[in-house]
Amino acid sequence: MNIHAIKAIYVFEMARAIRTVWQSIVAPVITTSLYFVVFGAAIGSRMEEIDGVPYGAFIVPGLIMLTLLTQSIANASFGIYFPRFTGTIYELLSAPVSFVEVVIGYVGAAATKSVILGIIILITASFFVPLRLEHPLWMVGFLVLTAVTFSLFGFIIGIWADGFEKLQFVPLLIVTPLTFLGGTFYSIDMLPPVWRTITLFNPVVYLISGFRWSFTGTADVGIEVSLVMILIFLAVCHGAVWWIFKTGYRLKS
Amino acid sequence: MSASPPPRATSATPDPILVLKGVSKTYATGLTALKSVDLAIQRGEIFALLGPNGAGKTTLISIICGLVKRSTGTVSVDGLDIDRDYRAVRSRIGLVPQELTADAFETVWATVSFSRGLFGKPSNPALIETILRQLSLWEKRDSKIMTLSGGMKRRVLIAKALSHEPNLLFLDEPSAGVDVELRRDMWDVVRGLRDAGVTIILTTHYLEEAEEMADRVGVIAKGELILVEEKQALMTKLGKKTLAIQLSTPLAAIPPSLEGFGLSLAAEGSELVYTYDTTAERTGERTGITRLLQGLAAEGLAFRDLRTEQSSLEEIFVSLVREAS
Numbered sequence A: 001m002n003i004h005a006i007k008a009i010y011v012f013e014m015a016r017a018i019r020t021v022w023q024s025i026v027a028p029v030i031t032t033s034l035y036f037v038v039f040g041a042a043i044g045s046r047m048e049e050i051d052g053v054p055y056g057a058f059i060v061p062g063l064i065m066l067t068l069l070t071q072s073i074a075n076a077s078f079g080i081y082f083p084r085f086t087g088t089i090y091e092l093l094s095a096p097v098s099f100v101e102v103v104i105g106y107v108g109a110a111a112t113k114s115v116i117l118g119i120i121i122l123i124t125a126s127f128f129v130p131l132r133l134e135h136p137l138w139m140v141g142f143l144v145l146t147a148v149t150f151s152l153f154g155f156i157i158g159i160w161a162d163g164f165e166k167l168q169f170v171p172l173l174i175v176t177p178l179t180f181l182g183g184t185f186y187s188i189d190m191l192p193p194v195w196r197t198i199t200l201f202n203p204v205v206y207l208i209s210g211f212r213w214s215f216t217g218t219a220d221v222g223i224e225v226s227l228v229m230i231l232i233f234l235a236v237c238h239g240a241v242w243w244i245f246k247t248g249y250r251l252k253s
Numbered sequence B: 001m002s003a004s005p006p007p008r009a010t011s012a013t014p015d016p017i018l019v020l021k022g023v024s025k026t027y028a029t030g031l032t033a034l035k036s037v038d039l040a041i042q043r044g045e046i047f048a049l050l051g052p053n054g055a056g057k058t059t060l061i062s063i064i065c066g067l068v069k070r071s072t073g074t075v076s077v078d079g080l081d082i083d084r085d086y087r088a089v090r091s092r093i094g095l096v097p098q099e100l101t102a103d104a105f106e107t108v109w110a111t112v113s114f115s116r117g118l119f120g121k122p123s124n125p126a127l128i129e130t131i132l133r134q135l136s137l138w139e140k141r142d143s144k145i146m147t148l149s150g151g152m153k154r155r156v157l158i159a160k161a162l163s164h165e166p167n168l169l170f171l172d173e174p175s176a177g178v179d180v181e182l183r184r185d186m187w188d189v190v191r192g193l194r195d196a197g198v199t200i201i202l203t204t205h206y207l208e209e210a211e212e213m214a215d216r217v218g219v220i221a222k223g224e225l226i227l228v229e230e231k232q233a234l235m236t237k238l239g240k241k242t243l244a245i246q247l248s249t250p251l252a253a254i255p256p257s258l259e260g261f262g263l264s265l266a267a268e269g270s271e272l273v274y275t276y277d278t279t280a281e282r283t284g285e286r287t288g289i290t291r292l293l294q295g296l297a298a299e300g301l302a303f304r305d306l307r308t309e310q311s312s313l314e315e316i317f318v319s320l321v322r323e324a325s
Ligand SMILES: Nc1ncnc2c1ncn2[C@@H]1O[C@H](COP(=O)(O)OP(=O)(O)O)[C@@H](O)[C@H]1O
Pocket: A253, B027, B028, B029, B031, B032, B033, B051, B052, B053, B054, B055, B056, B057, B058, B059, B060
C-alpha cells in the first residue's frame, strides 16, 4: 500500500477545500440555515408535531442528509473530474498506486469535508430549533457511512461525466428530488398508501429514516433495513470503482 | 583513437532497462497508431525518438507509462512486467508530458512535493530544493502555477517528474514552445541526469535536437519504427549529399588543381560529381562547396546547371520532417 500517495492526495484535496471554503462550507451552511429559518422557525411553529416531534426538529435530519448527499457528490465528482478536464490526471495514471489508494485519498477527503459540513449544520440547527439526540453514536455512524457512500458515488460520476453539464445533472436532477421526496419534510406515513409503496423504491428514504431515528428514536422503516440499504449501495459503488480502474473506463484510451 | 567519450551503452553491451516486444495500438476510433514495435533501451543512454507529428511517439510513451492501454505486446522495465509489477515499475519512471498541464491553483512547491508523495516517497524538502534550484525555479517556489510562463510551466513539469528520483525519464517533446535559454538549461539538466545514471527517452521532430542530445536515435513514422541507430552512424548515413555540376564543355580528366575535392566525372565527362557531408556545417566545418566553385572559376570552367542529391535515408527523413512542420 502506497501510504505516501494516500496522504498526498488527501492533503491536496483538503487544501482545495480550504481554498474554496466559501463554496464548500459557507454556502451550504447558509442555504441550510435558510431552510431552518423558513420551515423550522417560521412555518414550523404553526405545524403539528410529527410522531411527537416538533416540526422544526423533525426536518433537521432530512436537511442534513440533503446537504450531505449533494455536497458529497459535488465534492468528490469535481475532485476527480477536474484533473481529467485539465489533463493533470496523467500523473495519477502513471503513479504506482492502485484504485484503493486513489479512492481512499479522493473519497476520504470528500467524505471528511461532508462530515465536517454535517456537524457544522447540526450545530447551526441547534440555534434555530430545539434538538434531541437519542442515539448520538448511531447518528455519527450514519453521518460517516452516508458521506463515504455518496462521495464514492460522486467519484464515479466524476469519472463518468464528459462535461460540466453531466457533472451537475445527477446531483441536481436526481439526488435533490429523491431527497425532497424521500421524507425530508414529511413522514412517509403521511402519504396515501399507493405513494407510500412507490416511495419505498427511493433509496434516500432509508437514509433519512435511519438518520432521523438516531435523533428522535422513531423511524419510517426499520433501522436495520436502513443500514443494510446503505451498505448495499456502498458495495455497489465500490464494485463500480474497482471495475473502472480495472478496465480504465473513461480514464485510459 | 578519437577524443570523444566512450559510448555509454551500445548494442555490444546489452543491459536493457526497457524492452518492448510487438507493442501495437489501435485506438477505439479504429486508427492504428502503433504497428508492432520492438525496442530495447540500454541502461544509461539518452534515446531520441524522432518522428513527425502523429507518428505515434506520445502513444508509445503513454503505453509504457500506463496512460494508454496497448492492443498487443509486452513491455518490461528492469525485467519487470509493467502490468504485473506496476508498482515497482512505475516508481522508477518519471514522465514529462507533451501538454503543459499542471494544477493552476497550486504553488510550485506544493505541486512538486505532491508528486513525490504520489510516487510513494517520503517527503524530502532538501531534494525538492535541489531540483527547483537546478531548474531555476527556486525563486518561484511560492508562486501559483497559473502565474508562470509556458517555459516555467515546462520546468515545473520536469521538476515533478524528477521529484521521486526516477531512473528512467521520459521527455515528450521537451522543447516544444520553449525558449533558447530554457532549452540550454534543460539539456544541462538532462546531461547531468544521464551522468548520474538516469536513462532518458525523449521525443522530438527536430533532427538537430536528436543530434545534439542523443546517444541513439529511433526514427518513427506512421506507427512504425523505421530504424534504430547509434547517433554517429545515423549522422554519417544521413549526412551524405552529392552535388552534380553539369559543365558547358565536357572534360577528359579532372584538373589537377581540383584533385583535393575527391571529385568524379560522370555523363561522359559533362558532369562533375562532388560528395559532401551536410552535417559538417553543424559541427563547425565547411561543406567545401564555396571552395569548389571558386576552384572551378579559377580553372575557367563554365557550368550550365547544378543538381544536389541526398542519400535515401536523408530523403526519407526530410520528407518526414516536412510533413511534421
Ligand atoms: N486518444 C486517441 N484516440 C484516437 N486517436 C488518437 C488518440 N491519441 C492519439 N491518436 C492518434 O494516433 C496517432 C498518433 O498520435 P501520437 O502518438 O500523439 O503521435 P505523436 O506524439 O508522434 O505526434 C495520431 O494520428 C493521433 O491522431
